[in-house]
Amino acid sequence: MADTLVEVKHLKEYFNIATGAFTTKPLKAVDDVSFSIRRGETLGLVGESGCGKTTVGRTLLHLYKPTAGEIFFDGKKIESKKDIQEYRKKSAMVFQDPYSSLNPRMTVADIIAEPLDVHKMYANKKEREERVLELMSKVGLNSEHANRYAHEFSGGQRQRIGIARAMAMNPQFVVCDEPVSALDVSIQAQVINMFDELQDQMGLTYLFIAHDLLVVRHISDRIAVMYLGKMVELADAKEIYDHPLHPYTKCLMSAVPLPDPKAARENKRIVLSGDIPSPLNAPSGCPFRTRCPYASEECAASMPEFKEVQSGHYVACHRLNEIG
Amino acid sequence: MALLEVNDLHTSFFTPVGEVKAVNGVSFNLDRGKVLGIVGESGSGKSVTAYSIMQILEKTGKIVSGSIKVDGQELVGISEKEMKNVRGNKISIIFQDPMTSLNPTYTIGHQLMEAILLHTNRNKQQAWDRAVEMLRLVNVNEPEKRMKQYPFEFSGGMRQRVMIAMALACEPDILIADEPTTALDVTIQAQILELMQSLQKELGMAIIMITHDLGVVAQMCDEVIVMYAGSICEQGTADEIFYNPKHEYTKGLMRSIPTIGNDGEKLHPISGTPIDLLNMPAGCPFAPRCDNAMKICLRQRAERLQINDFHQAACWMNVKEEMEKEGEPNG
Numbered sequence A: 001m002a003d004t005l006v007e008v009k010h011l012k013e014y015f016n017i018a019t020g021a022f023t024t025k026p027l028k029a030v031d032d033v034s035f036s037i038r039r040g041e042t043l044g045l046v047g048e049s050g051c052g053k054t055t056v057g058r059t060l061l062h063l064y065k066p067t068a069g070e071i072f073f074d075g076k077k078i079e080s081k082k083d084i085q086e087y088r089k090k091s092a093m094v095f096q097d098p099y100s101s102l103n104p105r106m107t108v109a110d111i112i113a114e115p116l117d118v119h120k121m122y123a124n125k126k127e128r129e130e131r132v133l134e135l136m137s138k139v140g141l142n143s144e145h146a147n148r149y150a151h152e153f154s155g156g157q158r159q160r161i162g163i164a165r166a167m168a169m170n171p172q173f174v175v176c177d178e179p180v181s182a183l184d185v186s187i188q189a190q191v192i193n194m195f196d197e198l199q200d201q202m203g204l205t206y207l208f209i210a211h212d213l214l215v216v217r218h219i220s221d222r223i224a225v226m227y228l229g230k231m232v233e234l235a236d237a238k239e240i241y242d243h244p245l246h247p248y249t250k251c252l253m254s255a256v257p258l259p260d261p262k263a264a265r266e267n268k269r270i271v272l273s274g275d276i277p278s279p280l281n282a283p284s285g286c287p288f289r290t291r292c293p294y295a296s297e298e299c300a301a302s303m304p305e306f307k308e309v310q311s312g313h314y315v316a317c318h319r320l321n322e323i324g
Numbered sequence B: 001m002a003l004l005e006v007n008d009l010h011t012s013f014f015t016p017v018g019e020v021k022a023v024n025g026v027s028f029n030l031d032r033g034k035v036l037g038i039v040g041e042s043g044s045g046k047s048v049t050a051y052s053i054m055q056i057l058e059k060t061g062k063i064v065s066g067s068i069k070v071d072g073q074e075l076v077g078i079s080e081k082e083m084k085n086v087r088g089n090k091i092s093i094i095f096q097d098p099m100t101s102l103n104p105t106y107t108i109g110h111q112l113m114e115a116i117l118l119h120t121n122r123n124k125q126q127a128w129d130r131a132v133e134m135l136r137l138v139n140v141n142e143p144e145k146r147m148k149q150y151p152f153e154f155s156g157g158m159r160q161r162v163m164i165a166m167a168l169a170c171e172p173d174i175l176i177a178d179e180p181t182t183a184l185d186v187t188i189q190a191q192i193l194e195l196m197q198s199l200q201k202e203l204g205m206a207i208i209m210i211t212h213d214l215g216v217v218a219q220m221c222d223e224v225i226v227m228y229a230g231s232i233c234e235q236g237t238a239d240e241i242f243y244n245p246k247h248e249y250t251k252g253l254m255r256s257i258p259t260i261g262n263d264g265e266k267l268h269p270i271s272g273t274p275i276d277l278l279n280m281p282a283g284c285p286f287a288p289r290c291d292n293a294m295k296i297c298l299r300q301r302a303e304r305l306q307i308n309d310f311h312q313a314a315c316w317m318n319v320k321e322e323m324e325k326e327g328e329p330n331g
C-alpha cells in the first residue's frame, strides 16, 4: 500500500477516571482501532455521541499520547519527540465549535498566524503578513477583516478563520471535528464547498468527523463507523450507505431523517431499545449487543473480529450470515 | 376556530443602538393534532416567535402589536398570573439550550415531579411513577436512579431528553419544540421523534417544531413556515414546500442540502450575508441576496400570494409568472 498517508494499528486511548478517593478506573474511550487513510482521500468518521470520535482524531494527531498502538505517517512510524514535532507541522485540526474555539481577544490575523509564530515560519513581518492575507483569500475572507476580532463575525465566517489557521502550515493531513455541525444549512454548504476546493488545490487528506450522515456521505470517499470505542464497520461511502452490514450501521442509516417528505413517509426506521452502555462499564463481547436485535450467546462471549468480508468492506459482527 | 391563532405579530427588542425588529407581522394558525414546522436562517426570528407566544421574552423585548389566541382566548395583554396558567397547562416549550433551563440545585426527579403535580391531576406517588415512565420513554437508562441525580451528572444529550420528558409529562395542548434534537445523534433522535408522534396521536397534541434540520421537518411536519428576517416568506404543506417552493429564499435553502441526488457535485449555498434588523430595507428583505431580484423587489414588499389551496408565498416572481400567464393569448 504505497499510497497510504496515515495508518494506525491497534490504537488505544484510556482515560483514568476517579471512582473513589484513591481508586481509579480506565475509561476506554478508544479501544483497539486500526485503519488507514490514503493520500488525497477523505475518510468520514461517524458514530453515537461519546463513542470516541474526537478522541480518535486527537490521538491520531498526538494531541493525546496513545495508551497503546502505533501511528504511521507517510510510511514512517511516529515515535521520537522529533518525529512528533515534524508530524505536527504536517498535520492540523479544525474544531467543532466556531464560537468557543477562537480566542475573542485576538485579531483574525493573529489567530491565523499563530501556528506560523509557534514554528517560526517566516523571515520578517512582511512575509508573515503576506502569508496571512494569502490564507484569508484562500478561505474567502476579506483582507479588510485582518485586524478585527473573532467575536465580530458570524458562525460561518468564524469557521473560515479556523480553517485558515489549520491551513497555515500547508498541512498534508487535516482532522476536521464536526466542522459544520453548528452552522445553518446554507452556510454549511459554503463551508463544505470550501473543504472540497482546498482539497483539490492542496492535495489534502482529511479525517472528517460528523453527526450529519448526509454531509459525511457527500464529502467522504470512505466512511468508518464507531460504537463505544471500537470500529464496527468501514467501507466506501456509497457502499456503506446503500448496503450497510453491521446491525448498528443499519440502524444508523435507517434513522437518517431524509429531507424529502415522500421518502420519509415510506422509510422504515429501525428503532433501538435496550440500555445504552457506558464506556466505563462496557459489556462483554460485542459492544453493541445490549441493543442489538440479532444478539446471541456468542455475542456476549467474545468480541467479533474486525475483518474484510468483501473487497474493501470491513465489519465486526458474529452473525453476518444469519442477518443477511 | 383553530387551537392557536397568531395574527400580525410584531415583536421588537429595544436596545441602546435602536429597535431590533425581530418579528415583523407573523400570522399563522395551528389546529389540534397537527405538526407545524418553522424553518429559516439563523437569526430570522423563529425562537422570538416562540417566546412571544409563551410571553417569556427578555426584559428589552416587547410584543409591539398583534394577537395570539389559544382556544379563542387572547393572550396578548393578559396578566402574568393568567399567563402562568396557560404555560404548562396549555402550552409547553422545549428550549434550544437545555443547559440553562434546568435548575442546578434540585434533583431531576424533583423538577419533573413539580411540573407534573402543577399541571396534571396526579398525587405524589402517581407523579413519581409518571416521571420515571417519561424518563424511560426518552431513553434515559436506569430512570429510578436518575431521578435522584442532579443536572450536572447528566451529559448534554441526556439533559435535552429530560427537558423533553418534562414538557411532554405535562400533556400540553400545544408543544413548542425549539431545536429539540440538535444535541442528539440520529438513533436517539429517531426514538424521540417517534415518541412525540405517538403522544401527538394519543393526546391530540399540536406541535410547533422549530429546526434547521430539513430531514426532521420532512419526517414530522404537516405544514411548514419558512421565515426570513422576521417575516414569513412562505407557508404550505410539507410536500408543497419541498417539491414546489415558491420563494427564492426557500429555493436557495433546498439547493443547499446535500442529498443523494447531488453526490459528488458542488453544493449551492445562498451567497451574501443576512440583513441588519436595525435597518430593514423597504423592499423584499431577501432582495439583496436574490439572484432573480427585479427592480420592484428592491422598492416594495410582495404581498402573500395564494399559490394554491395549500400554499402561500410572498415573492414578486409569482406575481410576474401570473402576469405572464394572463398575458399569453391562449393561456
Ligand SMILES: Nc1ncnc2c1ncn2[C@@H]1O[C@H](COP(=O)(O)OP(=O)(O)OP(=O)(O)O)[C@@H](O)[C@H]1O
Pocket: A015, A027, A028, A029, A047, A048, A049, A050, A051, A052, A053, A054, A055, A056, A279
Ligand atoms: N479528557 C477526557 N477525560 C476523560 N474522559 C474523556 C476525555 N475526553 C473524552 N472522554 C470520554 O471518552 C469518551 C469518548 O469521548 P469523545 O469526545 O471522543 O466522543 P465523541 O465520539 O467525539 O462524541 P461527540 O459526538 O459527543 O463529540 C466519552 O465517554 C467521554 O466522556
Ligand SMILES: Nc1ncnc2c1ncn2[C@@H]1O[C@H](COP(=O)(O)OP(=O)(O)OP(=O)(O)O)[C@@H](O)[C@H]1O
Pocket: B013, B015, B020, B022, B040, B041, B042, B043, B044, B045, B046, B047, B048, B049, B058, B060, B061, B096, B277
Ligand atoms: N435580547 C435580544 N436583544 C436584541 N436582539 C435580540 C435579542 N434576542 C434576539 N435578538 C435578535 O432577534 C433576531 C431573531 O432571533 P431568534 O433567536 O428568534 O433567531 P432564530 O431564528 O431562532 O435563530 P437560530 O436559528 O440561530 O436559533 C436575531 O437577529 C437576534 O439577534
Ligand code: SF4
Pocket: A246, A247, A248, A286, A287, A288, A289, A290, A292, A293, A294, A295, A296, A299, A304, A316, A317, A318, A319, A320
Ligand atoms: S456481534 Fe452480535 S451483538 Fe454484535 S452486532 Fe453482531 S449480532 Fe449484534
Ligand SMILES: [Mg+2]
Pocket: A053, A054, A055, A177
Ligand atoms: Mg466529539
Ligand SMILES: [Mg+2]
Pocket: B046, B047, B048, B096, B178
Ligand atoms: Mg433559535
